[in-house]
Amino acid sequence: MVMTIKHSRVLLIGYILLIISVSSIPGHSIPRFILFSWDKLLHLVEYSILGYLAVNSFRAISKDQVMVVIISCLGFACFDELWQSLIPGRFSSGLDIIADGIGSTVGSILGSLFIINKS
Numbered sequence: 001m002v003m004t005i006k007h008s009r010v011l012l013i014g015y016i017l018l019i020i021s022v023s024s025i026p027g028h029s030i031p032r033f034i035l036f037s038w039d040k041l042l043h044l045v046e047y048s049i050l051g052y053l054a055v056n057s058f059r060a061i062s063k064d065q066v067m068v069v070i071i072s073c074l075g076f077a078c079f080d081e082l083w084q085s086l087i088p089g090r091f092s093s094g095l096d097i098i099a100d101g102i103g104s105t106v107g108s109i110l111g112s113l114f115i116i117n118k119s
Contacts, residue, residue, distance in 0.1 A: 008057040015053055016076070019046065023080050027089020043099035044106075047073060051107025056115065066112045073104030 054069045055061055061069075077100035081092035 003056075005057060005059055008053065012050075012053040012057050015050060019050070019076075019080060020083065023084045023090070024087055025090075026087055027091075040095065040099040043096050044103040047077060047100040047103030048107035048110075049103075050076070051104035051109075052111040052114075053107075054104075055108045055111030058115065061112050061115055066108050069108050070101075070105050073108070074101045077101065077104070 051069060051073050054073060055066060058065065074097070077097050080100075081097055084090040085092040
């Protein structure tokens, strides 16, 4: 099956909803080992996927558009951290936002290379 732009956008929206849903889980319901030992790596991977999906929701993409995607993902990361701070037992972290920014940058760049090679 060929992934169309419409499929990519639906997948992107679904993934954003998944991130928000997982961020809505109260802190006492998350196993401790996930919270502390793998947290930054999970953020990096999570936002790499987001950046990749966001870039691949375009037919063609310029460097300026990649920057807009990265900034948008970073804005969403800030919103996500703010949202988490409102959930009982959860807190926000600037280090999480940094990991999210690095992840979205890596995912966006990889995604843009995939689009260029696909053309």
